[in-house]
Amino acid sequence: MTLDFAIRLRQGNFQLEAVGQVPRGGITALIGPSGAGKSTLLRVLAGLETRATGHIRLGDETWLSAEQQVPAHRRRVGLVFQDGALLPHLTVAGNLDYALKRAQKPRLARNEAISLTGIRNLLEQRPSQLSGGQRQRVALARSLVTDASVLLLDEPLSALDQQARQPLIAILRQLPTRVGIPVLYVSHSLEEVGLLADHALLIEAGRICASGGLRPLLTDLEQSQARLPHALTPIDGSIRSHDVADGLTAIAWGRETLWIPRVGGEPGDGVRLLLHARDLSLALERPSDSSILNSVPVQVLDWYDHGNGQCTVRLETETGALLARITRRSARLLDLHPGQLLFALIKSVALPEMPVED
Structure with missing residues (x-):
C-alpha cells in the first residue's frame, strides 16, 4: 500500500x-x-x-x-x-x-x-x-x-x-x-x-x-542537498566487535572495517553512520603512519566546484556513493579525474551513530 x-x-x-x-x-x-x-x-x-x-x-x-x-x-x-x-x-x-x-x-x-x-x-x-x-x-x-x-x-x-x-x-x-x-x-x-x-x-x-x-x-551532485556545506552520506553497517581497552567498536561495512567510538550493542546489531563530507580526506595511497584509523578504497565518479576554492567529490565504494569536501588545491595536487582510484580517510571521532534495529 x-x-x-x-x-x-x-x-x-x-x-x-x-x-x-x-x-x-x-x-x-x-x-x-x-x-x-x-x-x-x-x-x-x-x-x-x-x-x-x-x-x-x-x-x-x-x-x-x-x-x-x-x-x-x-x-x-x-x-x-x-x-x-x-x-x-x-x-x-x-x-x-x-x-x-x-x-x-x-x-x-x-x-x-x-x-x-x-x-x-x-x-x-x-x-x-x-x-x-x-x-x-x-x-x-x-x-x-x-x-x-x-x-x-x-x-x-x-x-x-x-x-x-x-x-x-x-x-x-x-x-x-x-x-x-x-x-x-x-x-x-x-x-x-x-x-x-x-x-x-x-x-x-x-x-x-x-x-x-x-x-x-x-x-x-545534480541536487542541492549534495552541495550543501553540511552534506553527508548515511551508511548502514553492523557491529563486528568491541575493543574495550581502546574504547572503540569495529563496524562491518561491506568488506571494510570502520572503527568508531565505543557504542552499545552486540556483534551483528545494525548501526547507521553519518559520514559528513567535510570529515573525509582523500589520499593517493593507504597511509600507514597516520592517526586516522579508517581508510576505504574509492573511485572518483565526478565532482562539483563551488567557486569558492572548494569542491565536493562523489566517490564510488562497493556499497554505493559517498561525498568528500576538499579544497580546489587538493583536487589539483591529486590530479583528480573520473575513474581515479584513491583512499577515503575517515576520522573515527567524526562518526556519529544510531542503531538501525532496537
Whole structure:
C-alpha cells in the first residue's frame, strides 16, 4: 500500500505542483529549503487544506480527485506536529483514550503504544507538566492508537535539544516495522533525515524535483542537498566487535572495517553512520603512519566546484556513493579525474551513530 499524489495548489504568489509517492516500507523524508512547501504538502495530504486539486490515493482509497474530496476526519491520518498539539485539559491517559475511542481499528494497542514510546510513568500528568520531548512522545503514542493508514510527521524534533532528540529518534526508527504503513517525515535537518529515513522526496519552490533511495539522492551532485556545506552520506553497517581497552567498536561495512567510538550493542546489531563530507580526506595511497584509523578504497565518479576554492567529490565504494569536501588545491595536487582510484580517510571521532534495529 503506497500513498500516491499529484496535487496543485495556489496560495497568493506561492504555487504547489507536487507529484510523488510514499512507499509502505521504511520512512520517507520530505526535504528541502525553508518555504519550499514541505508543511503545505503535508496539510494537503492530511485534508487540512481543501483548495487543492489533483489526486491523492492510498492503496485502493481515493482521498482527492476531480469528483470528490474526502474530509480530514475520514482520511485515517496520524499527525504529529512540531508542538505535539495535545489537549491541555486532559491527562496523558486522557489524550490517548480520546484518540482510542474514535478508532475503529487501532494501529497499535494502547499498552503497546505506551511501551514503544516510554510514557508509562507520564499517564497521570497533564501536557503543561511535560517537557518538550515528553510531549512529542505522547503525541506520537496518540497517533499510533488511532486507525491511521499513514503517518505524517511535521518536524516533530525541531523544537527539542540534542539530548531530548536521541530517545525519540530511536523510537521513530522502529515505526516502519511496528506499524507497517507509509510514514512521511518532514524535516529541515539532514542529520535527522540521515539517521531516520530510507527514502526521500526533495521539494524546491513547490515542486518535487527528485525522489528515490535516501543515499543515492543525498549523494547526487545534480541536487542541492549534495552541495550543501553540511552534506553527508548515511551508511548502514553492523557491529563486528568491541575493543574495550581502546574504547572503540569495529563496524562491518561491506568488506571494510570502520572503527568508531565505543557504542552499545552486540556483534551483528545494525548501526547507521553519518559520514559528513567535510570529515573525509582523500589520499593517493593507504597511509600507514597516520592517526586516522579508517581508510576505504574509492573511485572518483565526478565532482562539483563551488567557486569558492572548494569542491565536493562523489566517490564510488562497493556499497554505493559517498561525498568528500576538499579544497580546489587538493583536487589539483591529486590530479583528480573520473575513474581515479584513491583512499577515503575517515576520522573515527567524526562518526556519529544510531542503531538501525532496537
